[in-house]
Amino acid sequence: MMTDAPGADTRPTAPPEFSAAAIAAMDDVYRFARSLTRDPSDAEDVVQDAYLRAFRSWHTFQPGTDIRRWLFTIARNVFLRSRERGQREVTLDDEQSAVADAAQAQEAWVRGGLDPILDRTDLGPAISAALAQLPESFRAVVVLVDLEDQPYEAAAEVLGIPVGTVRSRLFRGRKLLQHSLAQHARDAGLLPARPSGSPA
Amino acid sequence: MTPDHAKPTTGAEVDCKAALESLFEFLDGELDGSLEERLKAHVHECRPCFERADFERRFLAAVQAARTEERCPKALRERVLSTLRAEGLGA
Numbered sequence: 525m526m527t528d529a530p531g532a533d534t535r536p537t538a539p540p541e542f543s544a545a546a547i548a549a550m551d552d553v554y555r556f557a558r559s560l561t562r563d564p565s566d567a568e569d570v571v572q573d574a575y576l577r578a579f580r581s582w583h584t585f586q587p588g589t590d591i592r593r594w595l596f597t598i599a600r601n602v603f604l605r606s607r608e609r610g611q612r613e614v615t616l617d618d619e620q621s622a623v624a625d626a627a628q629a630q631e632a633w634v635r636g637g638l639d640p641i642l643d644r645t646d647l648g649p650a651i652s653a654a655l656a657q658l659p660e661s662f663r664a665v666v667v668l669v670d671l672e673d674q675p676y677e678a679a680a681e682v683l684g685i686p687v688g689t690v691r692s693r694l695f696r697g698r699k700l701l702q703h704s705l706a707q708h709a710r711d712a713g714l715l716p717a718r719p720s721g722s723p724a
Numbered sequence: 725m726t727p728d729h730a731k732p733t734t735g736a737e738v739d740c741k742a743a744l745e746s747l748f749e750f751l752d753g754e755l756d757g758s759l760e761e762r763l764k765a766h767v768h769e770c771r772p773c774f775e776r777a778d779f780e781r782r783f784l785a786a787v788q789a790a791r792t793e794e795r796c797p798k799a800l801r802e803r804v805l806s807t808l809r810a811e812g813l814g815a
């Protein structure tokens with residue numbers, strides 16, 4: 525935490541507010557970067573570069589707006605630019621969409637598997653692991669909306685996709701996540717052996 | 725900003741199909757006032773939809789709670805800060 529931001533520094537490239545607001549959001553930007561790229565070191569490069577760009581273009585931030593949204597957008601642009609140098613964007617996975625639709629069709633199975641464990645406090649690692657396995661197009665939307673609490677419209681802007689696409693990817697991403705968690709719960713024996721009598 | 729799908733006629737009661745189609749938007753607070761009210765009314769009166777909404781709400785809360793599982797590595801934080809200091813941060 526930066527608690528000693530210099531109040532006398534008026535240079536445009538070194539605004540004292542930057543340290544407080546933007547730096548406090550680094551966990552969020554890192555999580556978002558991880559949702560864009562599977563490789564942790566690529567994500568670190570995205571964060572590093574995004575913060576440098578954000579710092580240099582601080583004047584483009586509109587005070588009073590959500591600074592995380594601004595930082596997510598910069599991170600996304602950095603990611604796209606790095607990708608142009610590498611491989612093309614992976615097209616949205618039809619196969620995964622089919623799995624998501626199947627998960628929806630297996631609603632009763634998924635809900636039955638997840639319901640008894642949803643309130644467990646030790647579910648975090650399993651959710652995190654399931655999230656990491658989501659196809660990236662779904663993952664970025666789920667991370668922005670479900671973890672970072674961004675409105676659909678903000679997620680659409682950050683990712684450069686229509687709001688309707690946010691809506692459908694969110695739906696499918698969540699269903700995929702549920703399916704993989706239910707699978708995990710059964711495989712890991714998290715479900716109670718007896719069908720009833722779980723503690724309230 | 726109204727969703728352009730699964731939207732019942734204005735004033736009409738929401739049925740189960742429409743409720744389920746808009747459930748996530750409802751839980752995410754993304755519906756406009758009138759549709760939100762009608763959906764809320766349906767969910768409160770319809771047991772299957774209520775249970776489904778309750779499940780999805782708990783699921784979303786669990787996902788939100790998993791947010792703290794992943795944090796920016798300390799070394800990266802230090803690296804970013806030192807880069808920014810070289811740029812004039814806190815100088």
Ligand SMILES: [Zn+2]
Pocket residue numbers: 739740741743766770771772773774
């Ligand atoms: Zn219903």
